[in-house]
Amino acid sequence: MSERKAVLKGTVAGLILSSASALAVMLPTAAMAEEEPIRIGYIDPLSGPFANVGDAGLKQFRYLAEKMNAEGGILGRDIEIVGFDNKSSAQESLQILREAADEGIHYVTQGNGSHVAGALVDGVEKHNRRNPDNRIVFLNYAAVDPTLTNEKCSFWHFRFDANSAMKMKAITDYMADQNQIKKVFLINQDYSHGQFISQAGNALLGEKRPDIEIAGDVLHPVGKVKDFSPYISRIKASGADTVITGNWGNDLSLLVKAGDQAGLDVDWYTYYAGGLGTPTSLGKAAAGKVKMITEWQENLAVRYEALELRSMLEEFEQRYGGIELYYLRVKTEMDMLKKAMEKAGSGDPQAVAFALEDMSIETPFGTATMRAADHQLMQPLFMSTFGEDYLEYDSEGTGFGWKMDAEIPADETRVETSCEMKRPTRAS
Numbered sequence: 001m002s003e004r005k006a007v008l009k010g011t012v013a014g015l016i017l018s019s020a021s022a023l024a025v026m027l028p029t030a031a032m033a034e035e036e037p038i039r040i041g042y043i044d045p046l047s048g049p050f051a052n053v054g055d056a057g058l059k060q061f062r063y064l065a066e067k068m069n070a071e072g073g074i075l076g077r078d079i080e081i082v083g084f085d086n087k088s089s090a091q092e093s094l095q096i097l098r099e100a101a102d103e104g105i106h107y108v109t110q111g112n113g114s115h116v117a118g119a120l121v122d123g124v125e126k127h128n129r130r131n132p133d134n135r136i137v138f139l140n141y142a143a144v145d146p147t148l149t150n151e152k153c154s155f156w157h158f159r160f161d162a163n164s165a166m167k168m169k170a171i172t173d174y175m176a177d178q179n180q181i182k183k184v185f186l187i188n189q190d191y192s193h194g195q196f197i198s199q200a201g202n203a204l205l206g207e208k209r210p211d212i213e214i215a216g217d218v219l220h221p222v223g224k225v226k227d228f229s230p231y232i233s234r235i236k237a238s239g240a241d242t243v244i245t246g247n248w249g250n251d252l253s254l255l256v257k258a259g260d261q262a263g264l265d266v267d268w269y270t271y272y273a274g275g276l277g278t279p280t281s282l283g284k285a286a287a288g289k290v291k292m293i294t295e296w297q298e299n300l301a302v303r304y305e306a307l308e309l310r311s312m313l314e315e316f317e318q319r320y321g322g323i324e325l326y327y328l329r330v331k332t333e334m335d336m337l338k339k340a341m342e343k344a345g346s347g348d349p350q351a352v353a354f355a356l357e358d359m360s361i362e363t364p365f366g367t368a369t370m371r372a373a374d375h376q377l378m379q380p381l382f383m384s385t386f387g388e389d390y391l392e393y394d395s396e397g398t399g400f401g402w403k404m405d406a407e408i409p410a411d412e413t414r415v416e417t418s419c420e421m422k423r424p425t426r427a428s
Helices: 003-035 051-070 092-101 112-131 164-176 190-207 229-238 250-261 278-286 307-321 328-342 347-355
Strands: 036-042 079-085 108-109 137-140 157-159 183-189 212-219 242-245 268-270 290-294 362-363 366-371 376-378 380-386 400-410
Touching: 036 051, 036 092, 051 079, 051 242, 051 307, 079 137, 079 380, 079 400, 092 108, 108 112, 112 137, 112 190, 157 376, 164 190, 164 212, 164 290, 164 380, 164 400, 183 190, 183 229, 190 212, 190 242, 212 229, 229 250, 242 250, 250 268, 250 278, 250 362, 278 380, 290 400, 328 347, 347 366
Parallel strands: 036 079, 036 108, 108 137, 137 157, 183 212, 183 242, 242 268, 268 290
Antiparallel strands: 290 380, 362 366, 366 376, 380 400
Protein backbone atom coordinates (compact mmCIF):
# COMPACT_ATOMS: atom_id res chain seq x y z
CA MET A 1 0.00 0.00 0.00
CA SER A 2 1.37 3.41 -0.92
CA GLU A 3 2.06 5.95 1.83
CA ARG A 4 -0.66 8.22 0.38
CA LYS A 5 -3.25 5.41 0.44
CA ALA A 6 -2.26 4.50 4.00
CA VAL A 7 -2.66 8.11 5.11
CA LEU A 8 -6.05 8.33 3.39
CA LYS A 9 -7.19 5.08 4.95
CA GLY A 10 -6.14 6.30 8.39
CA THR A 11 -7.86 9.64 7.86
CA VAL A 12 -11.13 8.00 6.75
CA ALA A 13 -11.02 5.63 9.70
CA GLY A 14 -10.42 8.55 12.03
CA LEU A 15 -13.34 10.48 10.56
CA ILE A 16 -15.62 7.47 10.94
CA LEU A 17 -14.60 7.07 14.56
CA SER A 18 -15.00 10.80 15.22
CA SER A 19 -18.44 10.81 13.56
CA ALA A 20 -19.50 7.76 15.50
CA SER A 21 -18.35 9.37 18.74
CA ALA A 22 -20.20 12.60 17.91
CA LEU A 23 -23.34 10.64 17.03
CA ALA A 24 -23.08 8.70 20.27
CA VAL A 25 -23.01 12.01 22.14
CA MET A 26 -25.82 13.57 20.09
CA LEU A 27 -28.28 10.70 20.33
CA PRO A 28 -28.57 10.74 24.13
CA THR A 29 -28.82 14.55 24.02
CA ALA A 30 -31.72 14.40 21.52
CA ALA A 31 -33.37 11.66 23.53
CA MET A 32 -32.99 13.74 26.69
CA ALA A 33 -34.58 16.74 24.94
CA GLU A 34 -37.62 14.64 24.12
CA GLU A 35 -37.84 13.50 27.74
CA GLU A 36 -37.44 16.95 29.26
CA PRO A 37 -40.62 18.69 30.46
CA ILE A 38 -42.49 21.13 28.26
CA ARG A 39 -41.89 24.39 30.10
CA ILE A 40 -44.30 27.33 30.00
CA GLY A 41 -43.11 30.65 31.38
CA TYR A 42 -45.81 32.38 33.45
CA ILE A 43 -45.13 36.15 33.31
CA ASP A 44 -47.35 38.07 35.72
CA PRO A 45 -47.08 40.02 39.01
CA LEU A 46 -45.99 37.90 41.98
CA SER A 47 -45.10 40.89 44.15
CA GLY A 48 -46.56 44.33 44.69
CA PRO A 49 -50.25 45.38 44.78
CA PHE A 50 -51.41 42.75 42.28
CA ALA A 51 -49.39 39.84 43.70
CA ASN A 52 -52.50 38.05 44.95
CA VAL A 53 -54.01 38.03 41.46
CA GLY A 54 -50.78 36.81 39.87
CA ASP A 55 -50.30 34.14 42.51
CA ALA A 56 -53.86 32.85 42.03
CA GLY A 57 -53.29 32.57 38.28
CA LEU A 58 -50.01 30.72 38.81
CA LYS A 59 -51.73 28.28 41.15
CA GLN A 60 -54.40 27.57 38.51
CA PHE A 61 -51.84 26.92 35.77
CA ARG A 62 -49.82 24.62 38.02
CA TYR A 63 -52.92 22.78 39.21
CA LEU A 64 -54.03 22.10 35.62
CA ALA A 65 -50.51 21.07 34.59
CA GLU A 66 -50.45 18.62 37.49
CA LYS A 67 -53.79 17.14 36.37
CA MET A 68 -52.49 16.81 32.82
CA ASN A 69 -49.23 15.22 33.96
CA ALA A 70 -51.15 12.63 35.95
CA GLU A 71 -52.76 11.57 32.66
CA GLY A 72 -49.45 11.23 30.81
CA GLY A 73 -48.64 14.84 30.02
CA ILE A 74 -48.21 15.84 26.37
CA LEU A 75 -46.53 13.38 24.02
CA GLY A 76 -45.29 11.56 27.09
CA ARG A 77 -43.63 14.68 28.51
CA ASP A 78 -44.58 16.50 31.71
CA ILE A 79 -45.63 20.14 31.67
CA GLU A 80 -43.76 22.50 33.98
CA ILE A 81 -45.05 26.00 34.75
CA VAL A 82 -42.15 28.35 35.50
CA GLY A 83 -43.27 31.43 37.42
CA PHE A 84 -41.67 34.82 36.67
CA ASP A 85 -42.49 38.01 38.61
CA ASN A 86 -42.89 40.90 36.17
CA LYS A 87 -44.03 43.36 38.88
CA SER A 88 -46.74 44.50 36.42
CA SER A 89 -43.98 46.15 34.37
CA ALA A 90 -43.74 45.92 30.58
CA GLN A 91 -39.98 46.55 30.73
CA GLU A 92 -39.49 43.85 33.36
CA SER A 93 -41.53 41.47 31.21
CA LEU A 94 -39.24 41.99 28.24
CA GLN A 95 -36.23 41.19 30.40
CA ILE A 96 -37.98 38.03 31.59
CA LEU A 97 -38.72 37.10 27.98
CA ARG A 98 -34.99 37.23 27.25
CA GLU A 99 -34.26 35.10 30.31
CA ALA A 100 -36.90 32.56 29.29
CA ALA A 101 -35.40 32.33 25.80
CA ASP A 102 -31.93 31.80 27.27
CA GLU A 103 -33.35 28.98 29.39
CA GLY A 104 -34.84 27.28 26.33
CA ILE A 105 -38.47 28.05 27.21
CA HIS A 106 -40.53 28.12 24.01
CA TYR A 107 -43.95 29.02 25.44
CA VAL A 108 -44.92 31.97 27.63
CA THR A 109 -48.30 32.97 29.06
CA GLN A 110 -49.52 36.26 30.54
CA GLY A 111 -52.80 37.99 31.31
CA ASN A 112 -52.64 40.89 33.75
CA GLY A 113 -52.27 44.11 31.80
CA SER A 114 -52.67 44.78 28.09
CA HIS A 115 -49.69 47.16 28.25
CA VAL A 116 -47.57 44.15 29.21
CA ALA A 117 -49.17 41.95 26.54
CA GLY A 118 -48.46 44.57 23.86
CA ALA A 119 -44.80 44.71 24.87
CA LEU A 120 -44.58 40.91 24.85
CA VAL A 121 -46.10 40.67 21.36
CA ASP A 122 -43.45 43.08 20.08
CA GLY A 123 -40.71 41.31 22.02
CA VAL A 124 -41.66 37.86 20.76
CA GLU A 125 -41.84 39.11 17.17
CA LYS A 126 -38.34 40.59 17.38
CA HIS A 127 -36.90 37.56 19.15
CA ASN A 128 -38.33 35.11 16.62
CA ARG A 129 -37.02 37.09 13.65
CA ARG A 130 -33.53 37.10 15.13
CA ASN A 131 -33.61 33.54 16.50
CA PRO A 132 -35.40 31.26 14.02
CA ASP A 133 -34.02 28.19 15.82
CA ASN A 134 -35.26 29.29 19.25
CA ARG A 135 -38.77 30.60 18.66
CA ILE A 136 -41.37 31.44 21.31
CA VAL A 137 -45.18 31.31 21.26
CA PHE A 138 -47.16 33.76 23.45
CA LEU A 139 -50.37 32.35 24.95
CA ASN A 140 -52.50 35.24 26.26
CA TYR A 141 -55.07 34.19 28.84
CA ALA A 142 -56.53 37.53 29.95
CA ALA A 143 -55.15 40.70 28.28
CA VAL A 144 -58.16 42.02 26.34
CA ASP A 145 -57.02 45.09 24.35
CA PRO A 146 -58.63 44.57 20.90
CA THR A 147 -55.52 45.90 19.11
CA LEU A 148 -53.66 42.68 20.01
CA THR A 149 -55.79 40.77 17.50
CA ASN A 150 -56.23 43.67 15.11
CA GLU A 151 -53.46 46.05 14.03
CA LYS A 152 -50.92 44.47 16.42
CA CYS A 153 -51.79 40.87 15.59
CA SER A 154 -48.95 38.36 15.42
CA PHE A 155 -48.61 34.79 14.20
CA TRP A 156 -46.89 33.99 17.49
CA HIS A 157 -49.69 35.36 19.72
CA PHE A 158 -52.92 33.54 20.64
CA ARG A 159 -55.65 35.02 22.88
CA PHE A 160 -57.90 32.73 24.94
CA ASP A 161 -60.12 35.41 26.51
CA ALA A 162 -62.80 37.39 24.68
CA ASN A 163 -61.43 40.83 23.89
CA SER A 164 -63.01 44.08 25.08
CA ALA A 165 -64.87 44.62 21.82
CA MET A 166 -66.45 41.18 22.03
CA LYS A 167 -67.46 41.68 25.66
CA MET A 168 -68.93 45.11 24.98
CA LYS A 169 -70.85 43.72 22.02
CA ALA A 170 -72.32 41.02 24.30
CA ILE A 171 -73.16 43.53 27.05
CA THR A 172 -74.91 45.95 24.71
CA ASP A 173 -76.74 43.15 22.88
CA TYR A 174 -78.14 42.08 26.26
CA MET A 175 -78.95 45.65 27.32
CA ALA A 176 -80.77 46.30 24.05
CA ASP A 177 -83.47 43.85 25.18
CA GLN A 178 -83.85 45.39 28.65
CA ASN A 179 -86.65 47.87 28.04
CA GLN A 180 -86.43 49.29 31.57
CA ILE A 181 -83.03 50.84 30.78
CA LYS A 182 -83.47 54.52 29.95
CA LYS A 183 -80.29 56.30 31.09
CA VAL A 184 -76.74 54.93 31.15
CA PHE A 185 -73.66 56.34 32.85
CA LEU A 186 -70.17 55.11 31.87
CA ILE A 187 -67.33 55.31 34.39
CA ASN A 188 -63.96 53.73 33.63
CA GLN A 189 -60.27 53.76 34.46
CA ASP A 190 -58.26 56.20 32.37
CA TYR A 191 -56.08 53.89 30.29
CA SER A 192 -56.50 51.96 27.04
CA HIS A 193 -58.97 49.42 28.45
CA GLY A 194 -61.27 51.97 30.07
CA GLN A 195 -60.98 54.37 27.15
CA PHE A 196 -62.06 51.66 24.73
CA ILE A 197 -65.10 50.74 26.86
CA SER A 198 -66.12 54.40 26.95
CA GLN A 199 -65.89 54.77 23.17
CA ALA A 200 -67.44 51.40 22.30
CA GLY A 201 -70.22 51.72 24.87
CA ASN A 202 -71.32 55.05 23.42
CA ALA A 203 -71.16 53.81 19.84
CA LEU A 204 -72.87 50.45 20.32
CA LEU A 205 -75.70 51.75 22.51
CA GLY A 206 -76.27 54.48 19.94
CA GLU A 207 -76.71 51.84 17.25
CA LYS A 208 -78.79 49.32 19.19
CA ARG A 209 -80.83 51.54 21.50
CA PRO A 210 -80.79 55.13 20.23
CA ASP A 211 -83.55 55.90 22.73
CA ILE A 212 -81.16 55.33 25.64
CA GLU A 213 -79.66 58.55 26.95
CA ILE A 214 -75.95 58.57 27.81
CA ALA A 215 -76.29 60.42 31.09
CA GLY A 216 -72.55 60.74 31.68
CA ASP A 217 -69.15 59.42 30.64
CA VAL A 218 -66.21 59.72 33.03
CA LEU A 219 -62.62 58.47 33.14
CA HIS A 220 -60.69 58.44 36.42
CA PRO A 221 -57.05 57.70 37.41
CA VAL A 222 -56.18 54.02 37.79
CA GLY A 223 -55.70 52.81 41.36
CA LYS A 224 -55.49 56.30 42.87
CA VAL A 225 -59.06 57.15 43.84
CA LYS A 226 -59.74 56.39 47.51
CA ASP A 227 -63.07 58.17 47.73
CA PHE A 228 -65.52 57.65 44.87
CA SER A 229 -68.29 59.71 46.48
CA PRO A 230 -67.79 62.70 44.10
CA TYR A 231 -68.23 60.35 41.13
CA ILE A 232 -71.28 58.75 42.75
CA SER A 233 -72.77 62.21 43.24
CA ARG A 234 -72.42 62.84 39.51
CA ILE A 235 -74.04 59.50 38.65
CA LYS A 236 -76.89 60.16 41.09
CA ALA A 237 -77.46 63.69 39.78
CA SER A 238 -77.56 62.39 36.19
CA GLY A 239 -80.62 60.25 36.91
CA ALA A 240 -78.94 57.16 35.41
CA ASP A 241 -80.57 53.78 36.08
CA THR A 242 -77.61 51.76 34.73
CA VAL A 243 -73.82 52.02 34.95
CA ILE A 244 -71.26 50.39 32.65
CA THR A 245 -67.74 49.99 34.02
CA GLY A 246 -64.65 48.03 33.09
CA ASN A 247 -63.11 48.78 36.50
CA TRP A 248 -61.39 46.01 38.39
CA GLY A 249 -59.90 45.42 41.83
CA ASN A 250 -60.33 48.19 44.39
CA ASP A 251 -61.43 50.61 41.68
CA LEU A 252 -64.53 48.46 41.25
CA SER A 253 -65.25 47.46 44.85
CA LEU A 254 -64.79 51.03 46.20
CA LEU A 255 -66.99 52.41 43.42
CA VAL A 256 -69.89 50.03 44.09
CA LYS A 257 -69.56 50.40 47.87
CA ALA A 258 -69.66 54.18 47.59
CA GLY A 259 -72.81 53.86 45.51
CA ASP A 260 -74.45 51.65 48.13
CA GLN A 261 -73.54 54.05 50.94
CA ALA A 262 -75.06 56.94 49.00
CA GLY A 263 -78.27 55.03 48.28
CA LEU A 264 -77.55 54.89 44.54
CA ASP A 265 -80.16 52.62 42.92
CA VAL A 266 -78.64 51.39 39.63
CA ASP A 267 -77.67 48.16 37.90
CA TRP A 268 -73.93 47.76 37.35
CA TYR A 269 -72.67 46.06 34.17
CA THR A 270 -69.08 44.92 34.71
CA TYR A 271 -66.26 42.87 33.23
CA TYR A 272 -64.46 41.79 36.39
CA ALA A 273 -66.77 41.66 39.40
CA GLY A 274 -65.91 37.97 39.86
CA GLY A 275 -62.15 38.59 40.13
CA LEU A 276 -60.11 37.49 43.14
CA GLY A 277 -61.23 39.32 46.28
CA THR A 278 -63.82 41.49 44.54
CA PRO A 279 -66.94 39.54 45.61
CA THR A 280 -65.73 39.68 49.22
CA SER A 281 -65.15 43.44 48.96
CA LEU A 282 -68.52 44.02 47.32
CA GLY A 283 -70.57 41.81 49.63
CA LYS A 284 -74.19 42.75 50.26
CA ALA A 285 -73.81 46.08 48.42
CA ALA A 286 -73.66 44.17 45.13
CA ALA A 287 -76.51 41.74 45.71
CA GLY A 288 -79.01 41.84 42.89
CA LYS A 289 -77.32 44.90 41.38
CA VAL A 290 -73.99 43.79 39.90
CA LYS A 291 -73.75 41.89 36.64
CA MET A 292 -70.69 40.60 34.79
CA ILE A 293 -69.88 39.25 31.37
CA THR A 294 -67.51 36.27 31.37
CA GLU A 295 -66.86 32.85 29.88
CA TRP A 296 -67.34 31.13 33.23
CA GLN A 297 -68.59 31.28 36.77
CA GLU A 298 -68.79 28.30 39.09
CA ASN A 299 -72.56 27.76 39.06
CA LEU A 300 -72.42 27.13 35.32
CA ALA A 301 -70.87 23.77 36.20
CA VAL A 302 -74.10 22.97 38.06
CA ARG A 303 -76.44 24.29 35.40
CA TYR A 304 -74.68 22.43 32.58
CA GLU A 305 -74.03 19.31 34.68
CA ALA A 306 -70.28 19.55 34.11
CA LEU A 307 -69.21 16.94 36.65
CA GLU A 308 -65.49 17.12 35.85
CA LEU A 309 -65.47 20.88 36.36
CA ARG A 310 -67.38 20.56 39.63
CA SER A 311 -64.82 18.08 40.90
CA MET A 312 -61.95 20.34 39.83
CA LEU A 313 -63.30 23.56 41.32
CA GLU A 314 -64.04 21.87 44.65
CA GLU A 315 -60.61 20.21 44.79
CA PHE A 316 -58.85 23.45 43.83
CA GLU A 317 -60.64 25.54 46.46
CA GLN A 318 -60.00 22.96 49.14
CA ARG A 319 -56.30 22.84 48.29
CA TYR A 320 -55.79 26.60 48.10
CA GLY A 321 -57.88 27.86 50.99
CA GLY A 322 -60.94 29.10 49.16
CA ILE A 323 -59.30 30.63 46.07
CA GLU A 324 -61.78 30.05 43.27
CA LEU A 325 -61.06 28.38 39.94
CA TYR A 326 -61.73 31.68 38.18
CA TYR A 327 -60.05 31.19 34.79
CA LEU A 328 -61.77 28.43 32.84
CA ARG A 329 -59.91 29.81 29.84
CA VAL A 330 -56.67 28.58 31.40
CA LYS A 331 -58.01 25.05 31.05
CA THR A 332 -59.04 25.83 27.47
CA GLU A 333 -55.54 27.14 26.77
CA MET A 334 -53.86 24.04 28.21
CA ASP A 335 -56.25 21.65 26.44
CA MET A 336 -55.71 23.36 23.07
CA LEU A 337 -51.95 23.42 23.52
CA LYS A 338 -51.98 19.67 24.19
CA LYS A 339 -54.14 19.01 21.15
CA ALA A 340 -51.94 21.21 18.94
CA MET A 341 -48.73 19.49 20.05
CA GLU A 342 -50.26 16.09 19.43
CA LYS A 343 -51.37 17.23 15.98
CA ALA A 344 -47.89 18.62 15.24
CA GLY A 345 -46.25 15.51 16.67
CA SER A 346 -43.75 17.66 18.58
CA GLY A 347 -43.30 20.74 20.73
CA ASP A 348 -41.80 22.76 17.85
CA PRO A 349 -43.22 26.29 18.29
CA GLN A 350 -43.88 26.99 14.61
CA ALA A 351 -45.54 23.62 13.99
CA VAL A 352 -47.66 24.05 17.13
CA ALA A 353 -48.67 27.59 16.12
CA PHE A 354 -49.87 26.36 12.73
CA ALA A 355 -51.74 23.52 14.46
CA LEU A 356 -53.52 25.99 16.77
CA GLU A 357 -54.98 27.93 13.86
CA ASP A 358 -58.67 27.08 13.32
CA MET A 359 -58.48 24.48 16.09
CA SER A 360 -61.72 23.66 17.91
CA ILE A 361 -62.36 21.88 21.17
CA GLU A 362 -65.59 20.95 22.89
CA THR A 363 -66.25 22.44 26.32
CA PRO A 364 -69.24 21.74 28.60
CA PHE A 365 -70.71 25.01 27.31
CA GLY A 366 -70.14 24.60 23.59
CA THR A 367 -67.43 24.69 20.96
CA ALA A 368 -64.40 26.96 21.37
CA THR A 369 -62.51 27.82 18.17
CA MET A 370 -59.23 29.64 17.62
CA ARG A 371 -59.95 31.93 14.66
CA ALA A 372 -57.07 31.66 12.20
CA ALA A 373 -57.50 35.19 10.85
CA ASP A 374 -56.35 36.89 14.06
CA HIS A 375 -55.73 34.15 16.66
CA GLN A 376 -58.72 35.20 18.76
CA LEU A 377 -60.63 32.45 20.58
CA MET A 378 -64.36 32.28 19.87
CA GLN A 379 -66.32 30.85 22.81
CA PRO A 380 -69.72 31.26 24.49
CA LEU A 381 -70.07 34.11 27.00
CA PHE A 382 -72.51 34.48 29.89
CA MET A 383 -74.22 37.38 31.59
CA SER A 384 -74.64 36.68 35.32
CA THR A 385 -75.95 38.54 38.38
CA PHE A 386 -74.45 38.48 41.88
CA GLY A 387 -76.97 37.74 44.62
CA GLU A 388 -78.62 35.29 46.98
CA ASP A 389 -80.47 33.43 44.22
CA TYR A 390 -77.68 31.11 42.99
CA LEU A 391 -77.72 27.39 42.29
CA GLU A 392 -75.10 25.97 44.65
CA TYR A 393 -71.74 27.71 44.97
CA ASP A 394 -71.47 31.03 46.75
CA SER A 395 -68.51 33.27 45.93
CA GLU A 396 -65.59 33.50 48.36
CA GLY A 397 -67.75 32.43 51.30
CA THR A 398 -69.88 35.58 51.10
CA GLY A 399 -73.26 33.86 51.06
CA PHE A 400 -73.83 35.42 47.63
CA GLY A 401 -73.17 33.76 44.29
CA TRP A 402 -73.56 34.16 40.53
CA LYS A 403 -76.72 33.26 38.65
CA MET A 404 -76.77 33.10 34.86
CA ASP A 405 -79.07 35.61 33.16
CA ALA A 406 -78.22 34.83 29.54
CA GLU A 407 -75.96 32.72 27.36
CA ILE A 408 -74.36 34.42 24.36
CA PRO A 409 -73.35 31.79 21.77
CA ALA A 410 -69.85 32.04 20.34
CA ASP A 411 -71.11 33.14 16.91
CA GLU A 412 -72.90 36.11 18.48
CA THR A 413 -69.70 37.38 20.14
CA ARG A 414 -67.82 37.73 16.85
CA VAL A 415 -66.51 41.10 15.78
CA GLU A 416 -64.63 41.90 12.59
CA THR A 417 -60.84 42.00 12.63
CA SER A 418 -58.42 44.24 10.75
CA CYS A 419 -55.54 41.79 11.30
CA GLU A 420 -53.24 41.24 8.34
CA MET A 421 -51.42 38.16 9.58
CA LYS A 422 -47.83 37.64 8.44
CA ARG A 423 -47.07 33.95 8.62
CA PRO A 424 -43.70 32.23 8.30
CA THR A 425 -43.17 29.73 5.51
CA ARG A 426 -44.64 26.43 6.60
CA ALA A 427 -42.00 23.70 6.91
CA SER A 428 -42.27 21.01 4.24
